[in-house]
Amino acid sequence: MPKNKAVGPARFPRGSYTISSAGSIVVSTLPGTFPRDRMVTIGRAVLSALSSARELGTPFTELAADYAGVEIRARDLSGGAIIFITPQEY
């Protein structure tokens, strides 16, 4: 009988990238194997959270999402953001 394969979070590379306020990637230190569309998806979520907080009158300069597999930390850059991807230590 085949053994059940353990299912856990995906492995993430370490690096950072900058995303413009329009959601396009400006510069990245992440390896080329990390899909660009994932970077855009993360960037959109971050920019949306930062802009909705701004609209509420409580602008944030830093935002971090802590997942079991990765930490996504972003700093506001005048409407855009620099995003740091840090895999969690197991």
Place this chain on the structure above:
Amino acid sequence: MPATVQARSPSEVTPPDPAGCGPSSTAEKGGGKPPADGAGGRILILDDDPDFLETYRRILSRLPSRPEVRIATCATRALALLESEPFTLLITDLRMPKIDGFQVLMGARRRFPTLKTVAITALSDQQYRARAYASGIDLYTEKPTTPTEIRLFGECVDALLTQGVREGGFRGIQSKSLMDLIQIECLSQNSRILRITRGSLEGRVWIEGGNVIDAEVQDLVGEEAFKQIFGWKNGNFELLPGDPKRQRTIYGAYESLLLDSAQSMDENAAHDPDPGAGEDPGMARALRPLAEVRGVESLLLITGQGTFESWGVENAEESAGWTHRTLAAFQALGEALNAGPLRAVEATGSAHGVVLLSQNGQELMAGIDRKQNARMVREAGKELATHLGKE
């Protein structure tokens, strides 16, 4: 959103200089090397006199707490710096062209409730002084000129910087009681509404032409309400414009009202000690253990669709919506990335910091004291998650 703060900004972001204050307004790093974690505090000095700024930058950066000192020669520049960087203390001249120190203080107090403020002026005027204190400053002083005055000024600033989180007192009148605050307003014959909040409680005192004419808190009005508010030992206050149409329910002189209230407070003190934040009578039971977590200053717990409990949160309904949408968006992102369960979302700004958690079908937004560093914010988040897990 909460009136709490966690100040961390990207140091690489330089605020714009929309006022074009010129090169003399360029903020400079203070000579004092701040201790790790910025424990020495950060001071922003605003004055339109560059010579004064330079002199006081040097003096203050040598204080025992070794603060980092930055300077600005115009209000616009100062406000931009406050928006983009964390500061412990703002020192401002009151008389300046275009935007004066009072306007800066009002703006700074609204945006950064925990920022300590000092007003300095070359004028010796009692009414000016009363107005400055009424605007919620921590210290009012004439510009020091002699070596002794400079030394005393430095000691006062150092004391403000090294003072920890206040255990009592009203924000803005930190070394003063509500009694002092009302006395200042009445002596100045002002017409104001004093709005005082403490956790989820809100009280109002109407002052008209230097007389206390009415008060309101929960379902109490008049003297009863005044005495209830007067018994609060801490909270936040805001001075609103007076309301001449307010019906008068308090007729006695303010001095006797203050005296009566102080007496009632003394009599009740032994039987009814001032409850701490965790025992705020207006706080929902479910929030009480969460409020005891170190650094927590406000809470919003969403228990079901459209139902939530909050404590110390302004715009609770809008904040609940933002919390729900943000958590949903990052949960969806986690699923799309296969990043594993979302443990927490932390967001920090120059005037506030929050931790968002989702557990057992409940969603929590906790406002965290801005003096907490990133590690402490994370620890607070873990502790809050443990409490939520027990629900």
